[in-house]
Amino acid sequence: MELQGRTALITGGARRLGRRTALALAERNASVVIHYRTSDVAAEEVADEVRRQGGRAWLVQADLASEEEAGSLVERSIALAGPVHLLVNNVSLFDPSTLDTVTLDEVQSNMAVNAWAPFALIRAVAAQGIETAAVNLLDTRIRDYDWNHAAYILSKHVLSVLTRMCALKYAPGMTVNAVAPGLVLPPPGEDDAYLERVCGRLPLRRHGSADDVAAATLFLLSSRFITGQTIYVDGGAHLRGANEWTTS
Numbered sequence: 001m002e003l004q005g006r007t008a009l010i011t012g013g014a015r016r017l018g019r020r021t022a023l024a025l026a027e028r029n030a031s032v033v034i035h036y037r038t039s040d041v042a043a044e045e046v047a048d049e050v051r052r053q054g055g056r057a058w059l060v061q062a063d064l065a066s067e068e069e070a071g072s073l074v075e076r077s078i079a080l081a082g083p084v085h086l087l088v089n090n091v092s093l094f095d096p097s098t099l100d101t102v103t104l105d106e107v108q109s110n111m112a113v114n115a116w117a118p119f120a121l122i123r124a125v126a127a128q129g130i131e132t133a134a135v136n137l138l139d140t141r142i143r144d145y146d147w148n149h150a151a152y153i154l155s156k157h158v159l160s161v162l163t164r165m166c167a168l169k170y171a172p173g174m175t176v177n178a179v180a181p182g183l184v185l186p187p188p189g190e191d192d193a194y195l196e197r198v199c200g201r202l203p204l205r206r207h208g209s210a211d212d213v214a215a216a217t218l219f220l221l222s223s224r225f226i227t228g229q230t231i232y233v234d235g236g237a238h239l240r241g242a243n244e245w246t247t248s
Contacts, residue, residue: 001085001133001222004029008086008221009077011035011064011121014043016185017137018090020210021217022046026055028218030086033058033077037091056081064091064117065109074124086221087125087134089118089159094188097151106151114155119162126170133175133221136163137213140182140234144241160230167228175227177220182234184208203236 008025012018013034022032023046032050034057036043047057058080062069077084093113097106122134139146139156146153160178167176183202186194199207216231232238 001131001224003086003218003222005031006085007031007033007081007083008088009033009035009060009074009084009121009125010088010090011073011117012037012091013088014039014046017181017210017213018088019046021088021090021214022057023049023053024211024214024218025086025221026050026053026057029055031056031058031081033060033081033084035060035062035073035077035091037061037063064113067112067116067120070112070117070120071124074121078128083128083130084125085130085132087121087132088217088221089121089134089136091117092137092152093155094149094152096148098147099150102150107154110151110155111158114152115158115162118159119166122162122166122170122174122176126166126174129173131173133223134166134177135217135220136160136176136178137217138163138178138180138230140180140232140238142180142230143232143238163230164228171227175220175223177223177226177228178230179213179216179220180230180232180234180238181213182208182232182237184210184213184233199235202234203239206235208233208235 013022014036034043050057062073064070093110163178195207216233
């Protein structure tokens with residue numbers, strides 16, 4: 001699929017991986033709808049940068065924990081920008097929880113934002129009846145476990161299954177794929193020194209970047225013959241197991 005002239009909706013497009021992906025799409029001459037929840041200033045900065053490049057950008061606010069707001073996000077985006085051809089489900093809750101402490105409320109909150117909202121958006125984009133593509137952001141640890149973020153990793157496992165189910169359900173008009181990042185950005189509370197400290201444990205012995213994730217995402221969005229797949233952008237981490245490189 002040619003990205004030029006297409007319109008992409010990116011959840012969490014104001015910061016981190018979402019921001020880089022929004023700018024990468026603009027560099028390929030796609031228009032972008034930047035979703036945010038509270039980061040209005042950062043979202044406007046991304047939109048301004050897209051416009052400086054000669055592209056088109058719009059902002060749309062929604063709390064994806066709300067079924068109503070998640071359910072209306074695609075409709076609101078279409079009202080702003082016209083048909084949505086590309087969808088990047090980037091937003092994730094990433095709060096600490098362990099099997100000893102996790103609560104039902106935490107599991108439900110993570111499922112709502114990390115699994116249900118992406119599915120609802122995929123379903124709404126597919127319902128337009130035009131050629132579309134979606135990419136879900138997973139996590140390399142779906143091949144293993146994340147003992148410190150139990151509710152989060154459970155929701156990512158569900159999203160991984162939904163990726164394959166939606167790829168079948170919405171074919172042939174829509175492709176649905178996923179990208180599973182690994183060591184590309186420092187986790188909250190850490191800086192780049194964390195990346196340098198642990199990257200030697202990876203098979204490739206180096207960390208990645210947001211550019212690597214954006215490149216994989218754009219590759220999947222532009223392909224018309226790949227669906228139901230997950231690309232691990234992790235330096236080979238999934239081949240050994242997450243616990244080998246996530247231990248501080």
